[in-house]
Amino acid sequence: MNQAEKSQRSQERILEAALGLFSSRGYRATSVRDIAEAAGVSTGNVYHHFPDKEALFLTLLDQYWTAIEDPELPFNKVLAVGSFPDNLEEVGHASRQLVDVYRRYVELIYVDVVEFEGSHIRKFYADMAKRYADFLDGHDGGKAIAARLRPGISPVSAVMFATRFFLNYFAVEILFGVPNHFGKDSEAVILETAEILRHGMLRSGA
Secondary structure (H helix, E strand, C coil), rough: CHHHHHHHHHHHHHHHHHHHHHHHHCCCCCCCHHHHHHHHHCHHHHHHCCCCHHHHHHHHHHHHHHHCCCCCCCCCHHHHHCCCCCHHHHHHHHHHHHHHHHHHHHHHHCCCHHCCCCCHHHHHHHCHHHHHHHHHCCCCHHHHCCCCCCCCCCCHHHHHHHHHHHHHHHHHHHHCCCCCCCCCHHHHHHHHHHHHHHHCCCCCCC
């Protein structure tokens, strides 16, 4: 293994250690020394790769933002096919998988809200509607989805509403450890939510 490869491995270990500690302890309760010990490196090695602890935190958030833009991510593949809202059940399952796989990164969002008043994630959420619009336009999904929706309902709003609901639902289930908080199992919630989103909650003619 050459020096560049050793440096890369060292940086990866530091990031993995920081992710585990930040997501479980929080930011302020985690020191650079804690991260170095968990990574099996010296504190000097940590500072060689990152100027300070906050740079580590930001790098982890950037890793998550990059990961969730991957076209191969199941969540993105489900949205890219352009069959929304026919595939709402698949959107629900993909949302659960996303939260489950990236749970420690999602926990960093809550850490940022509590310890930084959301300063590091604010722009990400402020730009969310534009990212959804660009994504749908890039896959020609906007026109296909618009053809299925009632007049006055935009594809971006519809897709954002559905996905944000499912992601928040599974954040409570997986991150907070509260299963069945709708009084039924997750599969039943996905099916019922899909029905509500497609057809509303009022009786016909009500």
